[in-house]
Amino acid sequence: MTVSDRxxxxxxxxxxxxxxxxxxxxxxxxxMDTCQRWGYQLVIPxxxxxxxxxFTGTGHDLELQTFKLTDQLTGRMMGLxxxxxxxxxxxxxxxxxxxxVTRLCYAGHVLHTRPRHMLTGRTPIxxxxxxxxxxxxxxxxxVISLMLAALRVAGLxxxxxxxxxxxxxxxxxxxxxxxxxxxxxxxxxxxxKSVPELDxxxxxxxxxxxxxxxxxxxxxxxxxxxxxxxxxxLGGASSALDAALEQLGRVADMLARDFxxxxxxxDFCELRGYNYHTGLVFAAYVPGHGxxxxxxxxxxxxxxxxxxxxxxxxxxxxxxxxxxxxxxPSKRSGAIWAPAVDDSSLEGxxxxxxxxxxxxxxxxxxxGVDPADRxxxxxxxxxxxxxxxxxxx
Numbered sequence: 001m002t003v004s005d006r007x008x009x010x011x012x013x014x015x016x017x018x019x020x021x022x023x024x025x026x027x028x029x030x031x032m033d034t035c036q037r038w039g040y041q042l043v044i045p046x047x048x049x050x051x052x053x054x055f056t057g058t059g060h061d062l063e064l065q066t067f068k069l070t071d072q073l074t075g076r077m078m079g080l081x082x083x084x085x086x087x088x089x090x091x092x093x094x095x096x097x098x099x100x101v102t103r104l105c106y107a108g109h110v111l112h113t114r115p116r117h118m119l120t121g122r123t124p125i126x127x128x129x130x131x132x133x134x135x136x137x138x139x140x141x142x143v144i145s146l147m148l149a150a151l152r153v154a155g156l157x158x159x160x161x162x163x164x165x166x167x168x169x170x171x172x173x174x175x176x177x178x179x180x181x182x183x184x185x186x187x188x189x190x191x192x193k194s195v196p197e198l199d200x201x202x203x204x205x206x207x208x209x210x211x212x213x214x215x216x217x218x219x220x221x222x223x224x225x226x227x228x229x230x231x232x233x234l235g236g237a238s239s240a241l242d243a244a245l246e247q248l249g250r251v252a253d254m255l256a257r258d259f260x261x262x263x264x265x266x267d268f269c270e271l272r273g274y275n276y277h278t279g280l281v282f283a284a285y286v287p288g289h290g291x292x293x294x295x296x297x298x299x300x301x302x303x304x305x306x307x308x309x310x311x312x313x314x315x316x317x318x319x320x321x322x323x324x325x326x327x328x329p330s331k332r333s334g335a336i337w338a339p340a341v342d343d344s345s346l347e348g349x350x351x352x353x354x355x356x357x358x359x360x361x362x363x364x365x366x367x368g369v370d371p372a373d374r375x376x377x378x379x380x381x382x383x384x385x386x387x388x389x390x391x392x393x
Contacts (some may be wrong), residue, residue, distance in 0.1 A: 003122050003173075009212075010122075010165055012112075012114070012115050012121045012122035012123070013123055013149075014123070014124055014150070016199075016320075020323065021204065023323050024319055024320060025259050025322050026324070026328075027123065027153070027154060027321050027322060027328065028107050028127060030153050031107065031127050031150045031153055031154070031317070031319065032105060032107055032148055034146075034149055034153050034357065035105035035129050035146065035150070036105065037083055037289065038103070038129075038142075038146050038149075039103050039104035039145075039228065040103040040104060040129050040308070041103060041104055041105065041267055042104075042105055042106065043088065043091055043103075043106050044106065044108065044388070045084055045087035045088065045091065045106060045111070046087075047080060047081060047108075047110075048079065048080055048081070049078065049079060049081065049087065049332060050076055050077070050078055050079075051066070051068065051072075051077045051078065051079045053087075053090055053371065054066060054079045054081060054082075054086055054087070055086070055087065055280055055300065056081075056086060056089075056090070056305045056306055062082045062083055062086075063285075064113065065082040065083075065112045065184070066079040066080065066081075066082045066111075066112050066113065066250055066310075066352075067079065067080040067082075070078045073293045075361040076102070079186060080305070081110050081111065081113045082106075082111060082112055082113075082161060083110060083125055083316070084106050084108065084110060084127070084128060084316070085130060085299075085300070085314060085316065086263050086302065087126065088106060088128075088130040088314070089130070089299075089302040089303060089306060089312060090101060090306055091104065091307040092130070092303070092310060092312075093303055093306035093307065094134040094306060094307070094308070094309060096134075097308070098334070099133075100133050101131065101133040101134050102131075102132040102133055103125075103129065103130075103131050104130050104131045104132070105128065105129065105216050106128060107125065107126070107127035107128075108125065108126065108247045109123055109124070109125055109126070110123075110125075110126045111123055111344070112124070116291065116344075117291035117319075119291075120291060120318065120320075120321065121320075122200075124314050124318045124319075124320055124321070125235070125318065125319040125320050126317070126318065126319070127150075127316065127317045127319050128296070128313035128314060128316035129143065129146055129314055129315060129318060130312060130314045131143055131312065131313050131314060132303070132311070133310055133311065133312045134272060134311060134313075135298075135311035136248060137250065137251065138314055139245075139277070139311075140251060140280045140298060140313050141251055141254055143163075143256070143313045143314055143315055144251070144255060144282055144296075144315070145255070145258060145259070145294060146315070147282075147284065147285065147294050147296060147315040147317070148255075148259050148284070150294070150317060151284060151294060151317075151322070154317075154323075154325075154328065154362060155321070155324040155326035155327040155328035155329075156286055156288055156326050156327075157327060157372055158263070158282050158286060158326060159261075159262050159263065159266055159285070159286060160240075160263040160264075160265060160284070160286070160287075161255070161263070161265070161281065161282060161283070161284050161285075162261050162265050162266065162267040162270060162283045162285070163248055163251065163264065163265070163266055163267075163280065163281075163282050163283075164248075164266065164268060164270035164281050164282070165244040165245075165247065165248055165265050165279060165280050165281065165282075166247075166271070166274055166277045166278065166279065166281060166295065166297075167240055167241070167243075167244040167278075167279060168217070168230075168244050168268060168276070169190065169214075169236070169268075169271060170242060170274075171237075171238055171240045171241050171244075172210045172211075172213055172214050172217075172237075172241075172384070173186065173187075173210070173214070175210035175238070176205075176210035176211045176214065178211075178357070182201065182250065183369075185197075185199055186198065186199055186202065186214065187274075189270065190214070190218060190271060191219075191271045191272075193218065193269045195218055195219060197281075198214070198218045199215060201342065202214060202215040203215070207274075209339075210237075213234060214235055214239065214348050216233045217233055217234070217268045217269075218269055219232065219267060219268075219349060220233070220241075220268050221265065221267045221269070222253070222266065223262075223264065223265055223266070223270065226265065226266045227245070227249060227252070227266050228270075230245060230266065230268055231245055242374065243248075247280060250281070251280065252266075253262050267283075270283065272295070273297065273299075276299050276301060276302060276308075277297045277298060277299050277312075278299055278300045278301055279297065279298035279300070280295060280297055280298050280313075281295075281296070281297030281298070282295065282296060282315075283295040283307055286325050286366055289321070289325055291321075293317065293318060293322060293325065294315055294316070294318075295315065295316065296313070296314050296315025296316045297313065297315075298311070298312070298313040298314070299312050299314075300312060310361055315350065319379055324360060333358075334358075334361050334376060334377030335357070335358035335359065335361050335373065335374070335375050335376045335377070335378070336353060336357055336358065336360070336376060336378045336380060336389055337359075337360055337362065337371035337374065337376040337378070337379040337380065338350050338359050338360065338362060338377060338379070339362050339379075339380065340359045340362040340363055340364055340366065341359070343387075345386075345387060346380065346387050349387040350380075358375075359380075360374050360375070360376055372392060372393060376392060377392055378391055378392055379390065379392055
C-alpha cells in the first residue's frame with residue numbers, strides 16, 4: 001500500500017459520517033428504549049470470543065461468515081462475532097443462569113467475511129431481542145410483535161411479514177427417507193425456490209407421498225390463501241404438520257388484529273437457519289429492498305448445546321438498513337454558536353445551556369467561519385452586559 005492510498009478501506013467496510021451517524025445512533029437508542037419498555041434488559045457482549053462459543057447451536061451456519069484469529073495468550077482460535085444471538089444464549093445459560101423467563105436485548109456491530117446481500121456491507125449494526133425460558137406460543141407472538149413495534153419506530157411505512165415453520169419441511173423430509181445426497185439436493189433446491197429442480201428430483205414420487213407433498217408445497221406462497229392451500233396439501237399427513245399449520249394460522253390472526261398495516265404472507269420454502277431453528281420463523285421485508293430487514297424465530301436447541309436446556313425465540317434487525325429505508329422525522333434542533341471570548345460570565349451561560357442544548361464554542365482558528373456551516377441556528381450575543389441567545393439571520 002502506498003502513501004497515497006493508505007486512506008482506503010476494505011470492500012464492504014465504511015466510515016459512517018455526520019449526519020448519518022447521528023441518525024443511526026438516534027434510532028439505536030429508540031429501538032433499545034422500546035425493547036426495554038417491553039421488559040428486555042440490555043446486555044453488551046464482547047466483540048470477540050472463542051470459536052466454540054460463537055458456533056455452538058448454530059449448526060455452523062455462521063462459520064463461513066466469521067473472521068478467525070489466534071489468541072496470543074492461549075493459542076486457541078477466536079472469532080469476531082458475525083451474529084449476537086449465540087452470545088445472548090451463552091449469557092442466559094451460564095452468565096446469568098436465571099430461572100423462569102429471561103428477556104435480553106442488545107445492539108452493536110457484527111463483522112461478516114462477505115456481505116450477506118448486494119445491498120449490505122460487512123459491518124452491519126445489529127440490534128435484537130431474545131426471550132429465554134418459554135416455549136409458549138405467546139412468547140413467539142410477543143417477539144414478533146416487538147419486532148414490528150421496532151420497525152414502526154424506524155418509520156417504515158410498508159412492511160411485509162413472511163411466516164413459516166421449520167417443522168413442516170423437517171417432518172416431510174424425515175418421512176421421505178431420502179439418501180443423504182438426495183436430501184441435500186432437495187434442501188438446496190427448496191431454499192432457492194427452484195421449482196424445475198424439485199420437479200426433476202421429486203417428479204417420480206407417488207401422489208400423497210412426502211416427496212410429492214414437498215414438490216407441491218414449493219409452489220405455495222402468498223397471503224391467507226397460501227395457508228389454505230398448504231392445509232389442503234398437508235392436511236392429515238401427520239399431527240406435527242397439523243399443529244404447525246394451526247399455529248401459523250393463530251399467530252397470523254393475532255398479528256392481523258394488532259398490526260393491520262402489515263402485509264402478512266406465508267413462505268413454505270423458507271429454510272433460513274434450518275440447522276438451528278426449531279419452530280415458527282419469520283422475516284420482514286420492505287418494497288425495493290431484496291434482503292430481510294428483520295428476521296427471527298424459535299431456536300430451542302441452543303440452550304442444550306450450552307449445557308442448560310432452555311426454550312428460546314428472538315429477532316434481529318440491521319439498524320443501518322433501517323435508517324436508510326425508514327422515514328423518521330428529523331430530531332435535529334440546531335445548536336448555539338458561542339464566540340471565542342474569554343469571559344467568566346460567558347462560561348457560566350454556556351455551562352447552563354449545555355444542560356439541555358448543544359453549544360459549539362468557537363476557537364481562535366474559527367475566524368471567518370459561518371456558524372451555520374457548523375450546524376448552528378442561534379448564537380450567543382452580548383446585550384447590555386448580558387449574554388443572550390439570538391436567532392442567526
